[in-house]
Structures are given as C-alpha cells and as structure tokens.
Amino acid sequence: MRVQMMDQLSEVFELVEVRGLVSGRFAVQGPWVSRAELQDPFKFVAMAGGRARLTTDGIDAPIELEPGDVAILNNRARLELSGGSGDGPVREVVPLEVDFELLPADWDTHDIVIGGRIDLNEAGRTLLGEALPPVAHVQASPRTGANLRGSLYRLFEEVTGNRIGSAFAIRQHAQLVLLEVLRAYVEQSALPPGWLRVLTDERLKPALTLMHSHPDTLWSLNELARAAAMSRTAFAERFRAVAGLPPRAYLNRWRMMLAQRALRDGDTSVGSLATELGYASESAFSTAFKREVGQSPLRYRSAIRTQAASS
The missing domain is CATH 1.10.10.60 (Homeodomain-like)
Structure with missing residues (x-):
C-alpha cells in the first residue's frame, strides 16, 4: 500500500478528518465580557480586530489577545473573554450564531471575535490533544501575521456578508485559518513530544x-x-x-x-x-x-x- 506523496502534515490532516467550524462571533464597543461553558474538546478564539483577555481553567494568568491572534483551547471546561475600555457598565456579550446577521463593525474601533470548534475523528482527537498545551496562543507575528490576518479577514467577510454560498465559503476559510494557526504555532512554540513535533x-x-x-x-x-x-x-x-x-x-x-x-x-x-x-x-x-x-x-x-x- 503506497500513500500518495505529499507533505506529511497534509497527510495527517486528511487521515484525522480535521475541520475548523465557525460556531459564533461578535463585534462590540466599550467594556464587555463573554463567558461560556465548553463542551467540545477543541475550541478556537480568533481576534479578528481589537484586543481581549482570555481566561480559562488550567492557566495561571490571563492571555492577552492582540489583533490577528488565535487561541486554541485543548479540553478546557470554561472560557471567559473580556475587553473594551471606557466608563460605562460592563456589557455581557453572547456570541451570535453564524446564521444570524451581524451589525456592521469598524475594524479600528470594535473588538471583533470569531469563535469556533475543531472537529476531528477519534484518532485526531488523541493526536491533537497530545500535541497542544491547555491553551495554544498563536500570535500574529511579523513572519506569520500577514497570512493569518488575511485568512481571518476573509473568514470575517464571509461570516458577515450573507452572500450566496457563504456556508461553503465559511467552512473553507475556517479550514485555512486552522492550517495557518498550526503553521504559526509550530514556528513560534517549543512543541511537546508528539506527532506535530515529529512531523516538523x-x-x-x-x-x-x-x-x-x-x-x-x-x-x-x-x-x-x-x-x-x-x-x-x-x-x-x-x-x-x-x-x-x-x-x-x-x-x-x-x-x-x-x-x-x-x-x-x-x-x-x-x-x-x-x-x-x-x-x-x-x-x-x-x-x-x-x-x-x-x-x-x-x-x-x-x-x-x-x-x-x-x-
């Protein structure tokens, strides 16, 4: 049995049936907080615009998310995001599902968050669980930032555009965001022993x-x-x-x-x-x-x- 020759990360992606799926998003101004109990093994939070602080179980201090940053949560039970500034009351934000229309957002003045989950088969859940820490924070660095920010921008445009074929496009762009995130993570982080490290x-x-x-x-x-x-x-x-x-x-x-x-x-x-x-x-x-x-x-x-x- 001969496997078609391709790069080995692509091979594993296909075998574990990895899919990045958008599950919600929001754009907000002023002080805000968003909380959630997590059911899925792997969640991702993409900071399309603005800034936020991420808190979850298993980490000692909040993670500061900058524009273009993405965090992957590995088998965490809860999530809290907070951000914004000003003297007004803190607004409790509930992410909108993808099928709901999102009000126009200004990339310069709003905090824009896209959340989703990573679906894999059973083998993939084991492999990714071994490869990632409790929270994998991927920063939009000068080296990787352009591709990652570009992928996030295209994903956001599809999520908010309500155009024909958007559901298909969202799935494809979410896949590319996930790929860019893992590429950037490999370049930025000291990987623990496991398949992601050995493949690189x-x-x-x-x-x-x-x-x-x-x-x-x-x-x-x-x-x-x-x-x-x-x-x-x-x-x-x-x-x-x-x-x-x-x-x-x-x-x-x-x-x-x-x-x-x-x-x-x-x-x-x-x-x-x-x-x-x-x-x-x-x-x-x-x-x-x-x-x-x-x-x-x-x-x-x-x-x-x-x-x-x-x-």
Whole structure:
C-alpha cells in the first residue's frame, strides 16, 4: 500500500478528518465580557480586530489577545473573554450564531471575535490533544501575521456578508485559518513530544518518509537510522524524545490511521487490508486494530457507517 506523496502534515490532516467550524462571533464597543461553558474538546478564539483577555481553567494568568491572534483551547471546561475600555457598565456579550446577521463593525474601533470548534475523528482527537498545551496562543507575528490576518479577514467577510454560498465559503476559510494557526504555532512554540513535533523535525524526516510511504514494510531500527544518517542509538533516542514513542509504535499507529480511513471510505476486505498494511495474517491485523482502536475492524466499519447514516 503506497500513500500518495505529499507533505506529511497534509497527510495527517486528511487521515484525522480535521475541520475548523465557525460556531459564533461578535463585534462590540466599550467594556464587555463573554463567558461560556465548553463542551467540545477543541475550541478556537480568533481576534479578528481589537484586543481581549482570555481566561480559562488550567492557566495561571490571563492571555492577552492582540489583533490577528488565535487561541486554541485543548479540553478546557470554561472560557471567559473580556475587553473594551471606557466608563460605562460592563456589557455581557453572547456570541451570535453564524446564521444570524451581524451589525456592521469598524475594524479600528470594535473588538471583533470569531469563535469556533475543531472537529476531528477519534484518532485526531488523541493526536491533537497530545500535541497542544491547555491553551495554544498563536500570535500574529511579523513572519506569520500577514497570512493569518488575511485568512481571518476573509473568514470575517464571509461570516458577515450573507452572500450566496457563504456556508461553503465559511467552512473553507475556517479550514485555512486552522492550517495557518498550526503553521504559526509550530514556528513560534517549543512543541511537546508528539506527532506535530515529529512531523516538523528535519533530521527525522527521511525516516518518517519511509514509514509514511511504505507502511507495509516492517522497517528495522537500522534501516530507519541509516535513512536519517544517524547511529542506531542516537536515532532511537531522538525519535522517542521527539515523537513521544519509539519508531515501531509510531509505525503501528500510522498503520492504524490508514486502516481506519480505508474502513471508513471503502469496501476493502479486512484480509486484503491486512496484507496491504504488511500484517502476516488477518487475525494479526485484527488484534492490532482492536488493541489500538478498541473494537474489531468490522465493528468499527459498521459503527462509523451507522453514525454517518444517522447524521
């Protein structure tokens, strides 16, 4: 089974079915506060214009959001945003849903907030949860700010424009905002061990390319180390430190992600899938799949398709 060659972050994005979805927004002048109890594992807050202070559980001090900044909240229970200035009373703001019309806003005088959620499949929730801190604060720096601010501006224009095809456009722009956010986060932050960090490690990239391109091959530690031009010991230590797990475990996880996509999207038999992914037998593949995913391949396929039919 050969994966089409593309950059590895795009590969993972496709496999975990990542989607950025706008769920609400507001534009306000004067002192204000907005509070919410969070139900979704991953939320994002984009400061399209103006400034705000973000408070949530798991952080010691409020985070100051500047124009163009985005924060991703990782499994937080509550959120409070506050901003504005002046002597008037503090206004309690409830974000408007996307389908509601938003009053015209002045980018120079209003605080403009776009909120949303990040939807992923179960594998994606695990991977992103491991890769991000409680709050990933992405700043619109001189290096990354132009693209991120441009994406936010286009998203805001679609959210407020009420034009034909806006629902489709909002989904696409939200995807691009999420991609720009993760790109900027990778460049700005010291990443914890996990998939996001290992995908951006240049020294390990040749070994990752082997595993991603030929998941049916049970790559030895010597072969992977040679591809990375490192000694066996140095490669094993670096891989575990960067990925958070040894190479063989990473390869197994990658295989299971490919298997989940194949079971979701096609009618390949379990036996054929086992062969394509390099397993000696259907039973060996089924055992590995159940250990990683929590249910057998056939049960997984049935559950995913039942869920899709009812949604």
